[in-house]
Amino acid sequence: MASEEQQPQQQPQQQPQPTKRRNRIGTKNKDLYKWEPTTYELNESSYATQEYIQDRIRMDETNIDAILRAPEGHDVNVxxxxxxxQFTLELNHFSVLFKDICNQNTCPKMKATDDWLFLCASHPAIQECSAIDYFIHTLDSTSATLNSEKLFPKRMEIPPSSAKQFNSIVRRLYRLFAHAFYHHRELFNDFEAKTQLCKRFTQFGKDNGLLPKSAIIIKE
Ligand SMILES: [Zn+2]
Ligand SMILES: [Zn+2]
Structure with a gap:
């Protein structure tokens, strides 16, 4: 399973000094991540946007509007x-929950209801993979795409030609939710009640024209 870095390196001695963004050893659970959210303008590191989004998730992960609203004047593609x-990171956590309940026997094909069969595009030629393999392959290939030096050489400057990747990434990632919803409803409902990740993801896809109406197959 791919992992992505979460925490930026501390910049040495910059003014003004924000609260240290670090959980000290021995910090009680309830006190974890209790630093002040950074103001976007103050934060000049190339992780500024990531921190901005993660701060809002930490404050209230169900406040979808706050998490999805870009700071004014922010570059759209960045x-x-x-x-x-961020969604890929959270979907990696989500996919871990499937390791005991979704396997070659329970879900030999990547389906959402019997109407939809999804082929795995993470291979030289698209192929049928079991649902759990589809999860792993899709998350791994998404991370590889996002970390590609060639497509995304700089984090704060996205070439328009590379931004074209976003559509297919979002469409494929959405299918993870669709499989969970139609084949592992209890797990989906539990996770969604806590995180509202599917709701946020769908909203993000719709708002930015990355998820066509016809692709949205989770109807509650
Ligand atoms: Zn399954
Ligand atoms: Zn595959």
Missing amino acids: WLYEQIR
């Missing part, structure tokens, strides 16, 4: 890129 990175 914003979309960082949101998709």
Whole structure:
């Protein structure tokens, strides 16, 4: 399973000094991540957007509008890129929950109801993979795409030609939710009640024209 870095390196001695963004050893659970959110303008590191999004998730992960609203004047493609990175990270956590209940026997094909069969595009030629393999392959290939030096050489400057990748990434990632919804409803409902990740992801896809109406197959 791919992992992505979460925490930026501390910049040495910059003014003004923000609260240290670090959980000290021995910090009680309830006190974890209790630093002040950074103001976007104050934060000049190339992780500024990632921090901005993660701060809002930490404050209230169900406040979808706050998490999805870009700071004024923010570069659109950098914003979309960082949101998709964050979704990929959270979907990696989501996929771990499937390891005991979704396997070659329970879900030999990647389906959402019997109407939809999704082929895995993470291979030289698209092929049928089991649902859990589809999860792993899709998350791994998404991380590889987002970390590609060639497509995304700089985090704060996204070439328009590379931004074209966003559509297919979002469409494929959405299918993870669709499989969960139609085949592992209890797990989906539990996770969604806590995180509202599917709701946020769908909203993000719709608002930015990355998820066509016809692709949205989760109807509650
Ligand atoms: Zn399954
Ligand atoms: Zn595959």
